[in-house]
Structure formats: structure tokens, C-alpha cells
Amino acid sequence: MTAAPRDLRVDWPACRARGLCHEVLPELVDLDEWGYPIVRGPVTEDLLADAREAVQVCPRLALRLVTR
Template sequence: MKVAVDWERCEGHGLCAEQAPDVFSLDDEGELIYPLENAEIPDDQVASARSAVGSCPVAALRETL
């Protein structure tokens, strides 16, 4: 599983970081940090990453193949 981020839509609400703190985080300015962009989400983080995608209030995250 991979997650694509629409950087234009992301408003830094941080719900993704709450749902999947090992996948997403926010920097000191509230900007999303997503080090796994273009990489597979580790198997043990897939469930939390899916929760993060579903929790984004502006639909800035989407699951990709």
C-alpha cells in the first residue's frame, strides 16, 4: 500500500499524525512530514495509515496501489 498526498489540499489539521504517528507527523509550523512518499507503507502500519486516510477532513490523502 502507498499513500499519495495532495500537498495543495493539506491544511495541517494533524488528524493523520494522530491516527498513524509512525507514518505522518507535523513540523513546528504545522506542515505535514511524510517520509514514506513514493514508498510502500510497512505492513504493520497499513491499518493505521488507512485510518489516517479516512480521517483527513480535506481529503488530502488517498490510498494508491
């Protein structure tokens, strides 16, 4: 049985462009020219553990992992 599809969501007002999400999950998160995250697609099962870590290390709690 496969897990339900998941996405990373950014709370833009809370985000302060620290870039930790990109450091933990560069396979899925790019940074724009100001350092804000750009999520490139859904979280695959092989990236789920790293996505959870990215959510946990966000100092502003601006990143969430949601089920579609």
C-alpha cells in the first residue's frame, strides 16, 4: 500500500527566507532570488523523511506537509 500523495505548503507571511528547507530538501525546494522557497512538486515517498525534517527545522513554522 502506498502513502497518500503529499505536498509542501509555505505560509508566506510567516516565512523569513532562512533557506533551511532548501538545505534539508534541495531535491524539491529551490530558493528564489530573495531566498524564499519554491517547491517544485509533490513529495515522493523517497523524500518523505526529508520533507518531514524540513518542516521541523523551519524556525518560523512556515512549512507544512499536507495530504492531497
